[in-house]
Amino acid sequence: MDNYLIVASMIFCIGALGVIIRKNLIVIFMSLELMFNAANLGFVAASNRLNLISGDIFVIFVIVVAAAEAAIALGIAIAFYREKGTVDIDMANELKN
Amino acid sequence: MDLKILITWLIPLFPLAGWFLWGIFGKYFKGLSGYIASGFVAASFILSVILFFIVAYSHGFTDTLYPWVYAGIFKAGVSADIDRLSVIMLVMVTGISTLVHVYSIGYMKGDKGFSRYFSFLNLFVFSMIMLVISNNLLLLYVFWEAVGFCSYILIGFWYERKSASDAGKKAFIVNRIGDFGFAVGIFLLFVTTKTLNYETVFAAIPSVPAYTTTIIALLLFAGAVGKSAQFPLYIWLPDAMEGPTPVSALIHAATMVTAGVYMIARFHVIFSYSPAASEVVLIIGTFTAFFAAFIALTQFDIKRIIAYSTISQLGYMFMAVGIGSYTAGIFHLISHAVFKGLLFLTAGSVMHGLSGELDLRKMGGLYSKMKTTAVTFIVGGLALSGIPPFSGFFSKDAVLADIYNKGFYFAWIIGEITALMTAFYIFRLIFLAFFGEPKPDQNKHAHESPQIMTIPMIILAVFAVIIGFLGIPPFNDSLFYNFLHTDFKNAYNFAPFVNNTPWYILSLISVFAGLLGIYAAYLLYIKKAFDPERIKSIFKPVYVLSYNKVYIDEIYNFLIVKPLLVFFDFLWKVIDVKVIDGAVNGIALAFAGFSAKARRIQNGMLMSYILTLSIGAAALLLYYFIR
Amino acid sequence: MDFFIKYLLSILIFFPVVSIFLLLPVNKKNEGILRNFSTFLSLVEFIFSLYLFIYFKQNTYKFQFVEKFNWIPSFGASYFLGIDGVSLFLILLTTLLTFISLLSSYRYIKEHVKEFVILMLLLETFMIGTFAALDVLLFYLFWEFMLIPMYFIIGMWGTGKRIYSAVKFVLYTLSGSLIMLFGLIYIFIMHYDQTGDFTFNILRLYNTHISNGFQLILFIALFLGFAIKIPLFPFHTWLPDAHTEAPTAGSVILAGVLLKFGVYGFFRFAIPLLPSAAFALSPFVIILGVIGILYGAFVSIVQKDLKRLVAFSSVSHMGFIMLGLFAMSAISVDGSILQLLNHGITTGALFLFVGMLYERMHTRQIKDFGGIAKKAPILTTFFMISVLASVGLPGLNGFIGEFLILIGSFHSYPVLTIIATSGIIFAAVYLLWMFQRVMFQDITNPAAESFEDMNLREIITILPLVALMFLIGFYPMPFLERIDPTVLHFLSMINHHHKAVYNAIKLKAGLSNA
């Protein structure tokens, strides 16, 4: 199971890295999705290993939540684009100090 | 309540009442307050005389009016110790005060502070009485400072004059310096003997180690040096002449300044058990006597001349108590009080006649204008220069003879030289002021003073003549001695008589010295045998030194006052504002700086936020793994 | 009446609050009513407080007028009041000075009168509460909230750099008292761990056993809180600013009462709770005190601002008090407690006079004055009496206190006491010099020509203080005989912790041969 977890962790880190270094909103959302899916992978692997079902249930919930979040994300992204005319997050620097 | 106790407490009560009355209702009394005030003091004078006879024919007693300060084991009551010494002082103080009060009615006539003047004068009399009769050191100290305050307020009586208020302040502060020593002495005395009552203290002293006694005695003496204007703290007294002349007569000649001598006589046990301390007293006294007389030689301000002579005479008294012959000291104190009071009053009358003129160089030939003044003044002068049968002769000789017979020859020689100088400067004053050709501008309005002023002068003059006869047969079996010496029986005789030269020989010498001084003055200022200017030019450096009062004031100012002020200013402007407060404000500024930095973290950049977040997470994980 | 006496302390504490509610409906326009009514109420309060004095049983150290109710059982905190000989007089001082400062500010306070009187009454509540509280938490509650009204008084009616001074005052004092709070909590927890008794009752906390090392740390914690309040030498810099910029009433209360809390805290908490630390550190505290005496005096000499001079002078005076308290001999502690009252009375009076001069001349620079004596004899007389009391002239109150302090401390700290004694010289220098330049000499400032003398209200304001100066000067026994038992108990309480030390006290108090 360790290997699964390691893979999951690597995916998680990739996602996190993506969130950190990319400036395009859409890509950032995708990276976030990646992080969630890394978690999902971990759950599936774990529940399979422990042959329990609860992990899989959790995964389903996570997928639902991720979907909902994606909806919100796009809503906010559109609003942002409408105001700023771009999806570059560096444009979001009105609130500071 | 016993009659004598009633009398005892009535004596201070009258002046106290006077103080309140004139202080609060003064403006309703107008000129009347002067008369009533004098009446009050006269009343306490009469009571003191009664008390004097009570004590003289029975014995002393003590009484406590009410418990004053009881804290822990510290106990001090408001209580009186009436013995022969204190009754003599009482009579002297109240007597002279009465005369001065009467005199002041005339002198202060028309002054807008008339009532204020009398209220403070009454307060002074009250404090002086309490000082004399108190029977524990705390009470003594209280009134020791109270009289100082009265002198402060009365010197600065004409407060609009900067010089006057300066002089008052100077007097108070210099006295404080002395009192500082006095206070510390009291502390030390208390921690060694656990009490401040005279009897118990004196009982304890013989068993106290000598060096402790010496320290105590020296500290107490510091107080006396301040109060009685001895070197090096005498500087306030000449300036004190800024006050009204009667005040100078009462406070700065007759009573307050002699408190130091009284104090030493009162604490004869302490001082006599510490020969070293007495030695110091003698040395200081001798030096001051000579030093002041030397300055007095060349002054032109008549009041200052008399002031310096007062300092010098106080020096004599300290010589006396310094060699343990307390009766002689007190005797000289009394007679000096009389004739010096007389001299001041007459000087005041001269001023009054010349509308406040003090400069000898502007005087001359006043004899014809104001005969009473002149005669009384000359009486005073003769008494001062110790010419028989005037009181000064007996008292000063009692002192000098004791000094000689106790074997302090050097002090004795100094004393004789001082006597010569004394005679010279006082008669220089007399000749310049009353004889010689009148100065034209004075003659117009020079006039004799009203009777209310002259009568006290005459009374004092009479006393200046007769009081000396208490001193016969001279010295150690005189009336005065026999009356008083019982009070000093506890004194430890540290300076026994080494030779008993008969008194007349010693007297002859000092009378000769006095006459010599007078003759010199006569040659210089009447006969004009030599031109004073020539003498000046011969002794130029000496003259300049004496004329400028040996620059003592300047030296103090330059060495002490100025540097201290600079230091204080530094303390405030640099240490307080810059260093301490600067540190406090610095901390605040530092925090402001941090704040500016901290808010730079919050730069609005989403990326950096995510970075901080993930770095935080990584840090936590790292923290876990490294430990 | 019986009820009245039984709950007198609570009544005293809460009467001002009640009076605030009486004042609230008054329209802020008619300032006359506000002024007179509030002054009257504070007078009533003062008269109530006199009952404390009347019904106070002397020659016992036991706490009197005790009230005890549950307050926060889960903290072991209770509403626990009571007074002994020391807090009695401090409470009397508080009520008197509040009345006086309300009376004195008729002319000084021109705007926001309503806010002013309300804040003053609020302040009174907390000051009395602090002196009466025997429960540490309750004490701290009163102690710390006291800052807020004072802060408003300085900041709203002050002059010059008032905001800077007010904020400095609050932050400085607050940081001190928060450190102190840590110490108090620590002792509270320690006591709980030892006895399982969850209480803030100071009388029970006295029995906490703390190892010497901890005592030192805790003492320093408490020390910071109290020393800043006093203020002791290096922590004094908030004081001149606060005093100088505050309105007259503020300065009077600040100098008259607030500075007392530091000493009171040492007396009631720091020393009895941590005796051995107190003894170990007493030389350092005393050295600081003595430095304060001279430093305050020196700096006062060169001040150009009248009020700042008086402010620095109280640094000097508080130094005397600390010397007396930490010499820990019966005499010196008596003296410093008495000197607390004296300082309140005298310095309060001095600030009142500075205020009067300021109201008339609109300046505080000494050089702008001169020759006032000619115009205002009454003011001169009273001012001079107060100045002399502050100089420590015998026959007035200041002398008794200082003398007892010094003579009591001399045995254990001769050298320091001598140095301290030299302070009396400098006191004379700066005060008399100031007095001469302000009142004597000739009028230089034309504004002084139209200088009117004290009116009746001002005379009434000053009279009680001057009367007290003479009373304490000539007949201090009513005060001393009530203070003395408390002080002796204070010392013996320390002994109860500290046998070895007690002998030292006995030596100092001279009880050894008694």
Added chain:
Amino acid sequence: MHNMPSIYGINFLEKSMLSIIPETVIIIFAFMVLFLTFFEKLAKRKNSYYLSLIGICFSILYVLMLSGSNIYGFYGSVVFNSFDVFLFIAILFSGMFTVLMSKDYMENSEMPVPEYYSLILFGLSAMMFLVSSNNLIMVFLSIEFMSICAYILTGYIKGNTRSTEAALKYFILGAFASAFLLFGAVFIYASTGHLNLYAIHSFLQNISYADSISRSGGMGIKVYISVGLILFLVGLAFKMSLFPFHSWTPDAYDGAPTPITNFMATGIKIAAFAVFLRIYSLIYNFNIMNFNDILWLLAVFSMTFGNIAALLSSNIKRLLAYSSIAQAGYILVGIIGGGFYGYSGTLFYLFSYIFMTAGAFAVVVIFESSDIISLDIKRYSGIGYKYPFIAASMAFFLLSFAGIPLTSGFMGKFYVFSSAVKSGYNWLVVIALLNSAFAAFYYIKIIVKMYMPDEEPVSIIRGAIDDGLMITIIICLILTLLMGVYPQIFINFANNSADSLWRI
């Protein structure tokens, strides 16, 4: 350990429903408010406002009815006991204040109102679920639910760039953080095989028992668990806005509509702390590793950073945001102090924290207008005389933040600090006290502006003040004062709920 089977009884469905009644009520009302939009004439602003208030009141009623009962619903994944009662009340209060503030605020914006209120209610229910959740799934779900409502509400004001930006930042960071939380859950699950907190609790008990007898036992598992817990902590610390995870706080607070800022500052923070407290009391405080060290660091950094950053900030909402970071640090001190005393102290502090914060934000709403300058503290200069009551209460709330006695803030601080001293965290307390000393500066700065204006007071155009706001302020004032002067009742309340943390 409680007897698990009890919830497998016949009538477990009723039991389960019973356990979530308060939430259900709120949700029902949320839907009712939402439905109002369908009816043109009912869709007035007022109706939804009052309806949501009524809903909250009902919910409070139910909570009080259920108080004292101790129910496990849905296979033990939802718990309802006095701990929840206390926190439900707290949360419902914060929701009520939010609604009360919103009326005035919404009137001068042309956004659709019913959705707004329904979102608030949904958020409330999410928080309550979070508090009572006893299962990692529940925790994750309710956190996400809560956050989503918060995201939407933050960006609710259309066309306001600040609002949108705040929503954006809040969302990205929030999702990022919950990813961490989720991944932490993965590790915990992988190592323990349980999602139910009680189950994990017992598992950990066994482990610690095991290696108390042999040091060899289950080292690998411990590493997994620790990593999981740390990641989980990151996710929660984000919601609690502790220092390194705080960075969303100032911006989100600043950009969001002020009532929502209050909602975040009180509701979300409390819910997060509550769940953290529950999980901490169940899981963290095993000797898997010494979490108190980490918490110690977090607490110290949070309070210091918060106060220092607040010193110079002139925008009142940001200032309060920074101060809330610092407050989180203080609250954490209570948790570190731990033990019964510490937990009840923490709860007490949380409870008192609602009222001061809500009061302060209510005052902010009063003086806020569309322009950004309205948030500058210069705006407050001289209002002490224009609006004596409001200014006085604002001053009182600020003093409560600063922890001056007579305010609930002092009692709360005192409580948590003394608990920390009790468990021997002296330095922590000293640092905290020094912090609150210089924190006083920026609270006092505002009071100075209000009462001692050095520059000419800004003229405030302000009509009649809305009743909702006044009610909020008055309630907050009364409770802040009451908790400051006679806190015993609330302490008892907190004690009960802390007690129920032990009775598992």
